[in-house]
């Protein structure tokens with residue numbers, strides 16, 4: 191009992207869209223998916239003609255679909271963008287090697303230039319080395335903080351005007367939930383924004399063209415288009431809390447598919463009462479990157495690594511930042527707090 | 534939960550699968566009431582293969598039984614015969630864990646009756662996890 195496509199009424203439907211509950215054939219689905227991303231781009235005015243846009247490419251499903259759709263739309267609607275792939279090599283044996291191979295194949299398949307920036311060249315440390323210092327428990331602090339800056343630094347090396355990333359509707363909904371659960375009002379307010387205007391020196395504006403695209407559709411788009419992607423989690427990312435938030439959302443989605451969009455909608459329409467204290471954004475005293483502290487997170491983590499005090503920056507050690515910045519020696523008690531873990 | 538899985542990845546990749554080969558019951562030849570055995574092509578992707586020793590494709594033959602096989606029974610059979618690790622990451626209750634997509638002959642199982650779908654010989658069933666990194 192094949193179901194017919196509700197759009198063309200000719201071909202066999204291959205999926206039921208979670209967003210609209212429409213049953214569509216392959217061709218109609220591809221078209222609908224691409225058109226919605228186009229509408230997102232147009233209505234939020236994400237790009238200007240002539241801009242150079244770096245696509246954050248991890249080799250995973252989201253960024254692979256993003257790269258493909260951006261190329262299709264750039265040609266179909268004559269955006270006039272110069273697209274390139276931008277990858278970060280964290281230096282994780284057996285993980286990044288495979289996913290970078292995927293990105294390199296994507297580069298050829300999509301005929302887009304590729305730039306890979308490595309933690310090693312940017313920071314002098316690979317993730318493998320960092321894990322040896324801090325253990326498996328705390329490494330994701332490094333992974334996340336370093337990755338964010340690495341994309342920015344790569345973008346600056348390439349003189350890219352904007353970065354776009356593969357964050358999808360499920361990711362955004364999950365982030366809204368996480369920020370609610372953690373009471374992080376400042377992030378809660380920012381996290382639904384589809385783009386960040388330049389936040390200051392050293393920060394390239396970012397946007398999320400797949401913000402309203404469901405994960406299910408992204409995965410099926412990749413599957414039916416036979417796109418080449420790499421699927422595992424970073425082996426160094428044991429973030430159980432986020433995992434719970436994700437599982438919870440997926441349970442909700444199974445009962446009511448619009449839940450994802452509803453959470454995003456709630457996040458977008460929250461307003462924060464006046465008088466709620468927000469961290470003041472400044473810049474890092476060492477590298478100039480955006481930071482609400484004297485030193486940015488990345489510089490604190492690096493300082494810790496280079497001084498053999500790798501736990502600096504994990505947890506709250508803000509009081510020590512000024513000391514480090516002014517190169518004052520730390521007391522023994524201070525050092526003890528941030529010494530390497532014993533294995 | 535999911536990320537922990539990936540710690541095994543490095544070692545899992547090296548292993549090759551030893552598939553259980555369900556044998557045809559020779560006695561069944563005499564039994565005309567039995568439904569014919571169902572040969573299936575199962576595929577696990579998007580990270581779901583990690584729960585199956587890293588093996589993506591499985592050719593299996595479901596044993597004879599009186600009633601036709603449906604998806605609900607297939608999930609039980611997979612859990613008992615193929616699944617190597619942490620069943621809770623694949624099945625939840627009597628269905629697949631939310632976030633795992635199911636395709637029956639290249640169509641979303643939501644169009645095919647989901648758990649009630651009656652399996653046919655030579656069906657192609659694909660399970661794709663959406664829960665692994667983007």
Ligand SMILES: [Zn+2]
Nearest residue numbers: 195198215218
């Ligand atoms: Zn159609």
Ligand SMILES: [Zn+2]
Nearest residue numbers: 333424426427
């Ligand atoms: Zn990580």
Ligand SMILES: [Zn+2]
Nearest residue numbers: 474477486489
């Ligand atoms: Zn800094």
